[in-house]
Structure formats: C-alpha cells, structure tokens
C-alpha cells in the first residue's frame with residue numbers, strides 16, 4: 001500500500017528555510033476507524049520517528065484490502081523543536097521565542113463550551129453513533145473560530161498557529177498516540193485516561209500514569225477530554241455512554257524502544273482488524 005503524502009506548511013524562518021509537516025496517510029479500501037500517530041513533539045525526543053519509520057515499512061507490505069480504516073503518521077511533528085540547539089545540547093521542550101512547553105499549548109473544547117449539559121440533554125435519547133457525530137460537528141465548528149484567528153491579518157503567536165495546524169490533523173481521529181521518549185535515564189511508561197485500562201495492556205509496559213484530574217493542555221488531553229466531559233454529563237443525567245475513542249502518550253528510554261515499535265505496530269494491526 002502506498003501512502004498519500006501531504007505537506008503542511010508551518011512557517012518560514014529568517015534564513016529563508018521553510019518548515020513543514022509531512023503526513024503519511026495509509027487509507028484502506030473500506031472505511032473504518034482513523035488512527036493518528038505522531039512523534040517528536042518535544043524536539044529532543046526523536047526515538048518515535050524510528051517507530052514511525054518501522055510502521056511505514058510494515059504498512060507498505062500490506063495491500064489496501066488488508067487495512068480497514070486509515071492510519072495517519074506524522075514523524076518530526078514539531079520541526080521548530082527538533083531544530084533547537086544550545087551548544088551541543090538539543091533541548092527542544094520549550095519554544096525559545098515564547099517560553100511555552102510545546103506539549104502544553106493545545107486547544108481544549110471542554111474549556112470553550114458552556115452549554116455541555118444542554119447539549120447532553122438534547123442528545124439523551126439518540127444512538128451513541130449519532131451523538132458522536134453531532135458532538136464532533138460542534139467541536140469542529142468551534143475549532144473553525146481558531147482558524148479565523150490563525151488566518152487573520154494580525155494573526156497570533158507561532159505556538160498557537162502551530163498547535164492549530166497539528167491539532168487539525170487529529171481532530172476527527174478515533175485513536176491517537178503521541179510518541180515521546182525520556183532521557184536515557186528514564187522509565188518506560190505510558191499516560192492513559194479513564195476506561196483505557198484494558199487497551200493499555202497492548203503496549204506491554206510495566207508502568208502507566210492515569211490522567212484523571214490533572215489537566216495541562218497536552219496533545220492527548222486536548223483530544224480526549226471533551227469526550228470524557230460529555231460522557232460525565234451523560235452519567236449525571238442517568239445514561240452510561242462510552243465513546244470508542246482513546247488517547248495515549250508513550251514515554252520510554254531509548255534502548256528499549258524496539259519493544260515499543262513492535263507494540264505500536266500490533267496496536268495498529270489490532271485497530272485495523274477491529275471491524276473484520
């Protein structure tokens with residue numbers, strides 16, 4: 001299977017160099033779930049790019065009928081961070097210009113909306129798939145307002161522009177994986193959200209950090225929190241609803257990343273086969 005490769009322009013540097021994202025879209029013959037995987041949001045954490053390289057090599061061996069749904073891959077998802085250098089070090093965690101952590105800048109619909117309860121009431125007796133579609137439409141409509149700011153003549157700071165362009169790619173995903181890597185002294189673990197305990201086992205990591213109360217506008221949080229908030233609203237109204245959406249951030253030490261490659265690959269296969 002040959003991917004569709006899309007180039008998303010980010011910015012032009014003072015040197016004249018133009019920075020952009022490369023998106024590799026593997027799209028199966030039959031529609032299904034959308035998996036979104038990115039790597040290198042923190043500039044020094046480059047091991048995830050090798051994971052994506054392995055995934056691309058694997059997906060190239062499939063034909064279109066073997067994949068149901070689609071897998072979008074974004075290596076080097078933050079070229080500004082990747083290019084950061086301080087003497088011989090590559091920090092890459094904070095935007096030098098704006099002093100913001102590259103993974104604390106994302107737009108969270110949960111914080112924008114004030115009519116969640118009213119919306120949940122209006123959807124209370126609808127099928128879960130319809131609720132999902134209607135809510136996604138609401139999120140996308142609100143997200144378009146950010147787009148207006150990004151494209152206005154006065155514009156907005158670069159980190160906001162960047163977060164918009166990156167987040168736009170994954171807004172309608174079903175499963176999202178953000179590949180990070182710690183220093184070579186770090187532990188291997190993943191961040192996960194409520195109700196993801198069973199799926200977490202697919203990664204075969206010994207440690208996991210449950211993100212329930214904490215909220216830092218990280219990439220995975222911005223994706224999943226609006227859906228968790230809606231599910232909580234439904235619960236208050238007496239209906240249990242669980243959307244089939246999941247978000248993960250993987251953190252690991254370099255020498256063992258091959259293990260993660262295998263697990264991430266299996267994850268994708270699992271997702272692709274879900275609807276067989």
Ligand SMILES: [Zn+2]
Nearest residue numbers: 042045180181
């Ligand atoms: Zn990181």
